[in-house]
Amino acid sequence: xxxxxxxxxxxxxxxxxxxDILAGQNDQAIANIPWFEIVVDxxxxxxxxxxxxxxxxxxxxxxxxxxxxxxxxxxxPLNLDYLKAIKSLKDETxxxxxxxxxxxxxxxxxxxxxxLPLPYxxxxxxxxxxxxxxxxxxxxxxxxxxxxSSYVSCQFNEMSEGEFIAEIVQRADCHLLLxxxxxxxxxxxxxxxxxxxxxxxxxxxxxxIHLAGxxxxxxxxxxxxxxxxxxxxxxxxxxxxxxxxPIPSMIEWDSDLPPLDTLLKERAIxxxxxxxxxxxxxxx
Amino acid sequence: MKEAPINLAQWQQQFxxxxxxxxxxxxxxxxxxxxxxxxxxxxxNNARQALLQTLITTYPMCERALGEQCFAQLASHYIHRFPLxxxxxxxxxxxxADFLKSEIxxxxxxxxxxxxxxxxxxxxxxxxxxxxxxxxxxxxxxLAAVDDSRQAELVFMLRPDIVIMQSQYPLYELWLKxxxxxxxxxxxxxxxxYYVCIYRDQFRVKLExxxxxxxxxxxxxxxxxxxxxxxxxxIHIQALARFIQKTWICGFKHGKQQ
Ligand SMILES: [Fe+2]
Numbered sequence: 001x002x003x004x005x006x007x008x009x010x011x012x013x014x015x016x017x018x019x020d021i022l023a024g025q026n027d028q029a030i031a032n033i034p035w036f037e038i039v040v041d042x043x044x045x046x047x048x049x050x051x052x053x054x055x056x057x058x059x060x061x062x063x064x065x066x067x068x069x070x071x072x073x074x075x076x077p078l079n080l081d082y083l084k085a086i087k088s089l090k091d092e093t094x095x096x097x098x099x100x101x102x103x104x105x106x107x108x109x110x111x112x113x114x115x116l117p118l119p120y121x122x123x124x125x126x127x128x129x130x131x132x133x134x135x136x137x138x139x140x141x142x143x144x145x146x147x148x149s150s151y152v153s154c155q156f157n158e159m160s161e162g163e164f165i166a167e168i169v170q171r172a173d174c175h176l177l178l179x180x181x182x183x184x185x186x187x188x189x190x191x192x193x194x195x196x197x198x199x200x201x202x203x204x205x206x207x208x209i210h211l212a213g214x215x216x217x218x219x220x221x222x223x224x225x226x227x228x229x230x231x232x233x234x235x236x237x238x239x240x241x242x243x244x245x246p247i248p249s250m251i252e253w254d255s256d257l258p259p260l261d262t263l264l265k266e267r268a269i270x271x272x273x274x275x276x277x278x279x280x281x282x283x284x
Numbered sequence: 285m286k287e288a289p290i291n292l293a294q295w296q297q298q299f300x301x302x303x304x305x306x307x308x309x310x311x312x313x314x315x316x317x318x319x320x321x322x323x324x325x326x327x328x329n330n331a332r333q334a335l336l337q338t339l340i341t342t343y344p345m346c347e348r349a350l351g352e353q354c355f356a357q358l359a360s361h362y363i364h365r366f367p368l369x370x371x372x373x374x375x376x377x378x379x380x381a382d383f384l385k386s387e388i389x390x391x392x393x394x395x396x397x398x399x400x401x402x403x404x405x406x407x408x409x410x411x412x413x414x415x416x417x418x419x420x421x422x423x424x425x426x427l428a429a430v431d432d433s434r435q436a437e438l439v440f441m442l443r444p445d446i447v448i449m450q451s452q453y454p455l456y457e458l459w460l461k462x463x464x465x466x467x468x469x470x471x472x473x474x475x476x477x478y479y480v481c482i483y484r485d486q487f488r489v490k491l492e493x494x495x496x497x498x499x500x501x502x503x504x505x506x507x508x509x510x511x512x513x514x515x516x517x518x519i520h521i522q523a524l525a526r527f528i529q530k531t532w533i534c535g536f537k538h539g540k541q542q
Binding site: 021041044046047048049050051052067070071073074075079082093104105106107108109110111112113114116118119121123124127151153155156189190221222250 | 294300320326327338397484
């Protein structure tokens with residue numbers, strides 16, 4: 001996997017914005033977007049607007065794939081047809097890499113449109129690592145796994161989330177998509193120290209960073225992807241890239257989707273922070 | 285650190301059971317750290333909201349006709365009866381028309397909504413139409429080159445996005461009214477049959493009213509009947525040229541010689 005094409009601050013492509021992006025090629029802020037991440041599940045359709053639009057976007061911008069429906073950590077058999085469809089679309093669009101969440105969303109015949117958390121145990125590590133190896137074999141390359149936001153935790157956890165992730169990344173020899181907002185949300189929800197969490201994460205495995213906004217529900221934070229990135233999360237992000245270099249980063253916004261312009265402004269903040277991280281790197 | 289007295293399989297099964305059946309919630313929350321066990325509700329809400337939103341997106345005409353609250357209530361029963369069984373949300377809601385039919389039959393208060401069974405079928409077809417495979421353009425030159433003696437054996441192919449429907453209700457008018465954003469839609473009396481074609485134009489799903497003859501012709505084409513068979517059955521083939529021109533027919537092949 002090369003980072004040749006993917007650097008700087010990108011945006012998570014959302015279907016209602018596609019028209020503005022394709023029509024706005026003379027607009028500097030739109031032309032300057034260095035890459036897009038797509039939720040690949042929205043494009044695994046036979047034809048119509050989504051497929052045509054994806055082709056047009058992929059001709060103009062580098063892409064990366066993000067999946068939501070693999071149910072990576074489930075004990076159900078891996079959905080090979082689904083993975084093959086992703087691989088074929090990846091080959092077609094020349095997308096740089098594919099990421100999925102460290103979670104499950106199916107058990108037996110029940111499926112859930114959500115990312116459900118796991119118990120942090122030795123057994124889970126062994127199972128998930130094996131599954132990632134399987135996925136990587138099918139895809140013919142390393143994948144990225146993303147830390148999720150959670151609202152409940154298993155009382156029988158054998159380790160912290162940071163340790164859990166670090167062990168999986170090492171055993172499966174995969175990369176990490178670090179969602180700083182998710183890490184922040186979890187640290188608040190479970191009263192843990194975010195610095196500890198991040199210090200456990202193998203920073204050299206982090207190939208991409210997600211940034212998003214949450215909703216404060218008074219007694220916990222809901223990772224709703226419906227708000228600008230908060231000041232606290234920007235601070236943590238700035239510190240992380242200062243210490244670990246200008247890792248490709250992007251804004252995720254899913255609910256109450258604002259005009260593209262709002263996302264471009266958020267992107268510009270990330271871009272400025274990445275540039276200063278780059279300069280610090282050069283000085284060091 | 286405690287040795288985990290549960291395994292991953294139990295965790296996943298109990299999580300899933302608690303999400304679909306209230307009676308299992310306590311069993312699952314017993315596995316959680318006490319201070320966040322109340323937040324299990326968030327997962328139940330997320331799952332319910334995602335499925336409800338999917339049904340609203342797929343069945344907007346039904347939602348408007350029934351009203352937000354009534355639709356949400358019916359959707360909630362539907363979600364309970366037909367939980368998500370695959371990872372693809374685009375396929376969720378496939379049984380909604382049948383479900384509505386049984387609900388309307390069982391509830392006197394819904395008796396005026398009989399027409400929504402066909403509206404729901406229409407909306408499901410629209411969803412299929414929106415995502416259907418793109419097709420190549422009709423090769424008019426190749427058709428012109430077919431020898432007169434072999435024309436009768438030709439089998440025409442409908443574009444993958446084309447779906448035809450017949451109904452006792454004027455689906456085309458109902459769809460137009462919905463598109464024009466009219467808040468009130470009079471509930472029509474069932475009449476003789478109406479025919480529509482659902483198709484995609486510039487990525488948008490559209491409807492067109494069909495005559496009975498046009499419907500029967502498209503129906504025979506969708507069943508891959510040869511020109512000769514259609515003529516033998518007394519099907520009016522006059523509209524064929526128009527359907528080719530509209531690109532609803534995307535190709536042809538030679539059937540068996542008779
Ligand atoms: Fe994320």
